[in-house]
Amino acid sequence: MIRIAIPSKGRLREPALKLLEAAGIKIAITSDSERILMSSTNYPYIQVIYIRTEDIPNVISEDAADLGITGHDYVVESKADVVELLDLRFGKARIVFAVHNSLGFSSVHEVSNGIRVATKYVNIAKEYFRHIGKKVKIVRVSGSTEIMPLIGVAEGVVDVTSTGTTLKVHGMKVLDTIMYTSARLIASRKALVTKKNLIDSIITSIKGVLNAEGKKLLMMNVHESNLKEVLKVLPAMAGPTIAKVESEEPMWEVYSVVSENELLKIISEVKAKGARDILVLSIERVIP
Numbered sequence: 001m002i003r004i005a006i007p008s009k010g011r012l013r014e015p016a017l018k019l020l021e022a023a024g025i026k027i028a029i030t031s032d033s034e035r036i037l038m039s040s041t042n043y044p045y046i047q048v049i050y051i052r053t054e055d056i057p058n059v060i061s062e063d064a065a066d067l068g069i070t071g072h073d074y075v076v077e078s079k080a081d082v083v084e085l086l087d088l089r090f091g092k093a094r095i096v097f098a099v100h101n102s103l104g105f106s107s108v109h110e111v112s113n114g115i116r117v118a119t120k121y122v123n124i125a126k127e128y129f130r131h132i133g134k135k136v137k138i139v140r141v142s143g144s145t146e147i148m149p150l151i152g153v154a155e156g157v158v159d160v161t162s163t164g165t166t167l168k169v170h171g172m173k174v175l176d177t178i179m180y181t182s183a184r185l186i187a188s189r190k191a192l193v194t195k196k197n198l199i200d201s202i203i204t205s206i207k208g209v210l211n212a213e214g215k216k217l218l219m220m221n222v223h224e225s226n227l228k229e230v231l232k233v234l235p236a237m238a239g240p241t242i243a244k245v246e247s248e249e250p251m252w253e254v255y256s257v258v259s260e261n262e263l264l265k266i267i268s269e270v271k272a273k274g275a276r277d278i279l280v281l282s283i284e285r286v287i288p
Contacts (some may be wrong), residue, residue, distance in 0.1 A: 001045050002191075002198050005059050005068035008037075008050035012183050015090040016069040020048070022284065023205040045198065054120075057082050057186065066191035067199065073160060073181035077121050082186045085203060089210060091183040092162070095124060098172040099156040100149040108132055108175045111156070118148035119158035128158065128178045146170040208285030214260045217281040218267070224250035226274030233269040235262070257286065 004020070007013040020027060026042040039048045051059050056070035057080035068082075073095055075084060097117070099105050113135045119125045122140050129136050136156070141148060145159040146167055160181070161167055164174055185206060192199060222230045227242070234240045234256045245251040254275070258266055267278060 001047060002067065002195060002202065003047050003049055003065040004202075005049050005051045005056045005065035005070075007053040007056070007070065010053050012053055012069065012071065012091045015088075015183065019069070019088060019090075019206065019209060022209045023202070025202070025205075046202075054078070060186055060188050063188050063190050066188050066195055067202065068186050069183055070186060071181050072184050073121065073124070073179065075184060075186060076179065077123050079123060081189065083189055083192060084184045084186050086185040086206060086210070088183040088185055088206075089213070091181070093160050093181050094162075095121060095158065095160055095178045095181060096164075096167075096174045097125075097128065097156065097158050097176045097178060098167050098174045101171050101173050103155060105173070105175060108134070111136075111175070115156055116154040117156045117158055118145050118154035120145065121158050121160075124178060125158040132176075146172060204287060205285065208287040211286035211288070212283040215257050215283050215286060216260055216263055217255060217279075217283050218258050218263070218270075219253065219255040219279040219281065220270060220275040221245060221277040222252050222254050222270075222275050224252060227252050227254070229273040230254060230270050230275050233266065233273060234258075235266070257283065 006016040017027060025046060027048050028040045037050055041048060049065060053070050054074045056068040057075045057078040059065050060068045060082045061080035069088065071091055072084070075082060097108065099111065105111055111134055114137065116137045116139050117125060118139045118141045120140070120142055122138055125138050139148070139154050145157045147170060148154045148157060149172065150170060157172065158178065159167070167174060187199060231240055231254070234254065235258055240254055240256040243253045245253050263280065271278070
């Protein structure tokens, strides 16, 4: 049995569910899916459990689950003995140090020793202030960090932000970015040994989904006389693939994986070189 821990709520939950679905792991959904603690999947040996995002690293390190999806920030904060396997490329954000505008600080070097800093990232904050040589009082909070300076609990915060808008709305100014974070696939060290084959197959499927992001399969028919010119403008992972077409005139089917950002340009170029019957197809997974 492989047990995968995913966030029970929050901004990482839905992307995590969609990623597993795209990787072929279909989770049994019920009408009260946000309340359930455990789900079966289309694989009898894969089970999903729902845990608070910040608790997932410790759950993995204690071998209560084999794999988990959580933020890199929570892995660092927990100091849990887990292995980060993949950057899943969603949930991107920054952990920042911000202070209220009323203090008048414009850089971390101007920050007074002894100020109070509210945060749920106690370990990250302590290490950060030790590194920059500032002595502050860390005030542990579990939520609504940005409001703490407004109600007199602290003068500054260490908090997660994607755009910084919420901090600005609450009169806060970001003085420094402490670290960048995103969702990660993590694993138990023990499971990587005892369940290696199963875990490797899951990693391969998830990697395939990540590899397919922003890519399309481009297919076309090309007359033999135009083939060399068309192949010159077609990018591919290992080179375009061609196959003989059974037709009255010498014709080849050509297909290639291309970046979605280059799609319009490439289509224009291959048409100019004589390609026709062009198809653009979505790709679910790319497995090298």
